[in-house]
Amino acid sequence: MTEARELRSLVGSVDLPPGTLVDRTVLGGWHEPLLWRADAPAGPDGWERMLPVRDATGLWPVLLGRHGRGTSVEDDLLPESGPGDGTGGGLDAGDVLARWWEGHAAREPDGAAALRPFGGRWPGLAPSAGTVGDPDGAAVGVARSLVAHGTLLDPRVALVPVRRSADVPVAIGWTGTLASGEGAAPFGAVLRSWEERFGTRVVALEPDVLHLSVAAPPRTVREALAVAAEHFAFCPAVVRQGPGSLARYAEKWLLGSGHWSFWWD
Incomplete structure (x- = not known):
């Protein structure tokens, strides 16, 4: 695993645009830099341009967006155990999602309808997609779209000392999931599982929104329903504030x- 103490030297070993090593948290300064962030806004190819740097250094790129109120991701960092430690604490993604499903389903006012065909019963993890194709290519496409369409406000490209993309939010202490009342590690466990089963990449973080690219998305309604159940357990707002039911979420989204x-709010 790339250690955070190496970040300064790794950043200095490659040709990068002007940038800043971020070592501040909501509780004050951190003993080592958590990430490097470019000073200038990212273009549509900002994430893609960092792939050679990743290959040379092991530092993973991510786009950081700003909130409409002016808050940036790096204004609210709160690492739990230190940079580079985004492993999910040895937690099992299936166990985590089953526990979350049970809690969210119990609070669903019309659970039988909204959660059809599963109701209150956790259906288990969706099957792996098998071959995940080209995760980097999928990430390049999503990153380009997020910037070109203005989805991210004032985006900056950042580099994080982690072994894999799924570990980025936990490693830097991203606080976007705080409203869930859960610690960061369970989310890291699920992100790792999705990376392995569907070829996801953590492409961008806003203060309260997580964006993933997916190299192997579901291709049938049945597959989509199984993934929708995981999404509801992970973040019920995507169903409750979106289409209102698992079936519509699976088919339309x-x-x-x-x-x-x-998003968590």
Whole structure:
């Protein structure tokens, strides 16, 4: 694993645009830099341009967006155990999602209808997609779209000392999931599982939104329903504030979609 103490030297070993090593958190300064962030706004190819740097250094790129109120991702960092530690604490993604499903389903006012065909019963993890194709290519496409369409406000490209993309939010102490009342590690466990089963990449973080690219999205309604159940457990707002039911979410938002986004409020 790339250690955070190496970040300064790794950043200095490659040709990068002007940038800043971020070592501040909501509780004050951190003992080592958590990430490097470019000073200038990212263009549509900002994430893609960092792939050679990743290959040379092991530092993973991510786009950081700003909130409409002016808050940036790096204004609210709160790492739990230190940079580079985004492993999910040895937690099992299936166990995590089953526990979350049970809690969210119990609070669903019309659970039998909204959660059809599963109701209150956790259906288990969706099957792996098998071959995940080209995760980097999928990430390049989502990153370009997020910037070109103005989805991200004032985006900056950042580099994070982690072994894999799924570990980025936990490693830097991203606080977007705080409203869930859960610690960061369970979310890291699920992100790792999605990376392995569907070829996801953490492409961008806003203060309260997580954007993933998906190399192997569900291709049938049945596959999409299984993934929709995981999304509801992970972030019920995508169903409750979106289409209102798992079935509509699966068909309208997930089927063939290479971009998953989540928010907690």
